[in-house]
Amino acid sequence: MAMRQTPLTCSGHTRPVVDLAFSGITPYGYFLISACKDGKPMLRQGDTGDWIGTFLGHKGAVWGATLNKDATKAATAAADFTAKVWDAVSGDELMTLAHKHIVKTVDFTQDSNYLLTGGQDKLLRIYDLNKPEAEPKEISGHTSGIKKALWCSEDKQILSADDKTVRLWDHATMTEVKSLNFNMSVSSMEYIPEGEILVITYGRSIAFHSAVSLDPIKSFEAPATINSASLHPEKEFLVAGGEDFKLYKYDYNSGEELESYKGHFGPIHCVRFSPDGELYASGSEDGTLRLWQTVVGKTYGLWKCVLPEEDSGELAKPKINFPEATEEELEEIASENSDSIYSSTPEVKA
Secondary structure, three states, rough: OOOEEEEEEEOOOOEEEEEEEEOOOOOEEOOEEEEOOHHHHEEEOOOOEEEEEOOOOOOOOOEEEEEEEOOEEEEEEEOOEEEEEEEOOOOEEEEEEEEOOOOEEEEEEEOOEEEEEEOOOOOOOEEEEEOOOOOOOOEOOOOOOOOOOEEEEEOOOOEEEOOEEEEEEEEOOOEEEEEEEEOOOOOEEEOOOOOOOEEEOOEEEEEEEOOOOOOEEEEEEEOOOOOEEEOOOOOEEEEEEOOOEEEEEOOOOOOOOOEEEOOOOOOEEEEEEEOOOOEEEEEEEEEEEEEEEEEOOOOOOOOOEEOOOOOOOOOOEEEEOOOOOOOHHHHHHHOOOOOOOOOOOOOOEE
C-alpha cells in the first residue's frame, strides 16, 4: 500500500534558507550545512537533521555554504564581502577571505587545498588555502554577478553561472572553453561527477547537459517556476522545488512525474540528494530545512516503519521514532532539549 511522505523539519534559522550542501560519506556518517539570510550557517547530522553547531562570525546574509568531502572543513559566502573557511569539527574560523562585493558561492577542490569563490563583482577567484596571505588567481569574463561556481572534471575545469549564462573554464590556462546562453535567469546549477552531468534550472525548465562539452542531454518542464533541482546518485530520480512551495520527484529516464509534496510554507530555494541517495533536503523561504525520504516507508535515520499486529486490523503506516527508545525516554529527551536551538525530536508536519 502507498505510504504518506512525512518530512523531518529542522528548525533553528530565523530567515530564508538559500543554500545547502552535503558532505561525502565519512566514518561518522555524512553531514549537512545550510546557508541562511540570518548570517548563521548551521551544521547538522545529514541522516537525521540533528543540529551539531552554528558557525558564528559573518555580519551579513550568508548566500552559499559547502563542506569538503570528509566534512573536516566548511566554507561560506556572504553579503559582508567575505568568504570564510571553518574547521567543521571544532567550529573555529580558520580564515577570512576579503572580497570587493557580495560573495554568493564557494567550492572546495577534492583535496581541500583550494577554494573557488564567485559573487557580485563578476570575478571567479581561486584561493590557495595553504597560502592564505597570497593573492588569489582571478578569472574574468562574466558580464553579471556570479550565482554559482563549481569545480568539475577532477578539478581540471570550472563551471560557473551568472544571470543568463553558464560558462566552462580550463583551470590550467584560466580561459573560457565554452558557454551556454539562456533566455531567462538561471536559478541553480548542480554538478554530478559520476557521468559528468550538469543540472541547470531556469524558469520552469530542468535541463541536463554534459559537464565536459555542455552539450544538451535532456530537459523536463515543471508545472511551476523551479529554483533548484538535484539528480539522485544512481540517476534514477530527480527532485525539484520552486515558487509553488512544492517538491516534485521525476523519473530521470522517462521524465514522468512520480510524486509531488507540499510541506514548506514558502518558496523552495534549494534541494539536494544525500550522498547515499536515501533522502533529499530542501531549504525554503519559511526558514526551515526539511528532510524527505527517497523511498517512503523505509526504516532509515529517524524514520521507522512500524507494522501493526497481524490481528489488529490497522493499516501499516510510517512513524517517526528513535530506534530502541521507549515513550518515556522520548518524553525525557524532548524535555531536556526544549530550550535548545534544535531539538533532537524533530517537528513533523504532515
